[in-house]
Amino acid sequence: MKVLMFYELAEDGLAKVPAHMAGHQARLREFHGRGVLLMAGPYGAPPVGALGVFTSRAAAEEFARDDPFMLNGIVGRCSIHDWNEGLA
Template identity: 70%
Template sequence: MKTLMFYELAADGLAKVPEHYPAHVARLQEFHRRGVLLMAGPYGNPPVGALSVFTTREAAEEFAQGDPFVVHRIVAHRTVQDWNEGLAG
């Protein structure tokens, strides 16, 4: 089982992204290097949110607690869901 985390952007979120993007990407890379973040990225055009796939719920919660996008309220709401990957071996 894996864990999905959905971010929904705040109304003024896109305007804040450039200032906090480098620190957000550094956090993404740190969790990816640790092997607990499998993939992540925005959705929508223009973006309205983002989706991340983690190996555990604990890793997703740890990521969000220190994510600059959460800390600086670029994200209005986040949801964490368990996911049974249908094509996993």
């Protein structure tokens, strides 16, 4: 089982992305390097949110807790869901 984390942009979130992208990307690399973040990226054109695939709920919650995008109002809503992948 994997865990999906969905970020939905705050109404004014996209405008704040450039100021916090470096810190967010560093966090992505850290968690990916630890092997607990399998993939992540924005969705929509222009982006309306992002999706991350984690190996555990604890890792997803840890990521979100101190992510610059969460701390600086870029994300309006975060949800975390268990996912039983159909193809592995």
